[in-house]
Amino acid sequence: MQLPIYLDYAATTPVDPRVISCLVQHLSRDGIFGNPSSNTHTFGYKAACAIEVAREQVADLLSAKPVEIIWTSGATEANNLALCGALRANLQKGRHLITSKTEHRAVLDVCRWLEKDGYTVSYLDANPDGLIDLEKLAAALRPDTVLVSLMHVNNETGVVQDLAAISTLTQGNGVLLHVDASQSVGKLPIDLQALPIDLLSLSAHKIYGPKGSGALFVRHCPKRQIHLKPLIHGGGQERGLRAGTLAVHQIVATGEACQIAGFEMKEERLRLKKLRNRLLLGLTKLGKITLNGHPTQNWSGILNISFAGITAEALITATPEIAVATGSACTSANIENSHVLRAMGCSATRARGAIRFSVGRFTTNEEVDYTIHVVSAAVRRLRAISPIWEQLCSATHHQVDWSAPL
Numbered sequence: 001m002q003l004p005i006y007l008d009y010a011a012t013t014p015v016d017p018r019v020i021s022c023l024v025q026h027l028s029r030d031g032i033f034g035n036p037s038s039n040t041h042t043f044g045y046k047a048a049c050a051i052e053v054a055r056e057q058v059a060d061l062l063s064a065k066p067v068e069i070i071w072t073s074g075a076t077e078a079n080n081l082a083l084c085g086a087l088r089a090n091l092q093k094g095r096h097l098i099t100s101k102t103e104h105r106a107v108l109d110v111c112r113w114l115e116k117d118g119y120t121v122s123y124l125d126a127n128p129d130g131l132i133d134l135e136k137l138a139a140a141l142r143p144d145t146v147l148v149s150l151m152h153v154n155n156e157t158g159v160v161q162d163l164a165a166i167s168t169l170t171q172g173n174g175v176l177l178h179v180d181a182s183q184s185v186g187k188l189p190i191d192l193q194a195l196p197i198d199l200l201s202l203s204a205h206k207i208y209g210p211k212g213s214g215a216l217f218v219r220h221c222p223k224r225q226i227h228l229k230p231l232i233h234g235g236g237q238e239r240g241l242r243a244g245t246l247a248v249h250q251i252v253a254t255g256e257a258c259q260i261a262g263f264e265m266k267e268e269r270l271r272l273k274k275l276r277n278r279l280l281l282g283l284t285k286l287g288k289i290t291l292n293g294h295p296t297q298n299w300s301g302i303l304n305i306s307f308a309g310i311t312a313e314a315l316i317t318a319t320p321e322i323a324v325a326t327g328s329a330c331t332s333a334n335i336e337n338s339h340v341l342r343a344m345g346c347s348a349t350r351a352r353g354a355i356r357f358s359v360g361r362f363t364t365n366e367e368v369d370y371t372i373h374v375v376s377a378a379v380r381r382l383r384a385i386s387p388i389w390e391q392l393c394s395a396t397h398h399q400v401d402w403s404a405p406l
């Protein structure tokens, strides 16, 4: 059987062949396999050098300093270290943090855990377009607020938060800011010299690197030291913030993936924008589709659409030719609508009809055209047998905002 067309780049990406060759050079006897902590011989020394080159590659992509990059097993661990680490190290200030209801579970579940541990969390709603209201953020700040955690690009909708405005606000109020940038690092420019962000998480497998690898940026500023308590204790690696023998092959691959992303960002952004607009234009012809997200403050790699009159599950079942995601997670008999779309005030029907298409480095025009073809055929077929479709046709029309995403 032929494999479906992969349109789920926001979930993970295949590893770039250039990254694979770099990865395998750091495993075997004839490669760089040493323990970077072995400081008595050349095997260890070479591995330590490779780690530092990778650290520079990641730092360069973000206009950060190499010393500010802490290797982790991915963005989930980076988020855990940022939130738990900062809260536990700043008890003298308080026990309050602020986040939004549209965050990834790798932030929300940490918050729930912290709540059980005696911390208090304020969860902000998003506007219907997915953006966080800065006035609501300002109003949620308290004297005992230690940290604000907000994502850059949302993994379900592609909505891009205004990091400049958010970081200005947190800095002005003397509160730490953590950003989950798993969906934006290597895709949109991030300048940490210009933005007063204190902590930032990234993941390699969202940018054509290996799974199980990522980093936390921790701002290094002699005047305003950021205190974190580690989660993992052991050999004192990563300035004591993250113990454990460094995964050399994963880390060099992460560095390489970041360097490639930086080199190709401008071109890739333009290409993805065209692909995304081609897909949207094709699907718009179906009528009665709604864009879930922001018309312009949106990353082009992600297109989240609801098709009136049908559910996402029905559409996915009807289109085995493509691999896409729904906003809902089915747990046993219950279908739970996306917490992100709910936080944006989407109706339950609209949320149940939401499909996330995400394009990436290896997506072609032909794949997009074929996707339009199979989705359109399936939507027409399903609408024809939908009991509510005729009613919907006489109701007011949803207009897709014709847009220029980021």
Ligand SMILES: *Cc1c(COP(=O)(O)O)cnc(C)c1O
Pocket: 010, 011, 073, 074, 075, 076, 077, 104, 106, 151, 153, 154, 155, 180, 181, 182, 183, 202, 203, 204, 205, 206, 212, 213, 214
């Ligand atoms: C993928 C993703 C994560 C989790 O990253 P892992 O490296 O898989 O742990 C966290 N946050 C967002 C926004 C993501 O897209």
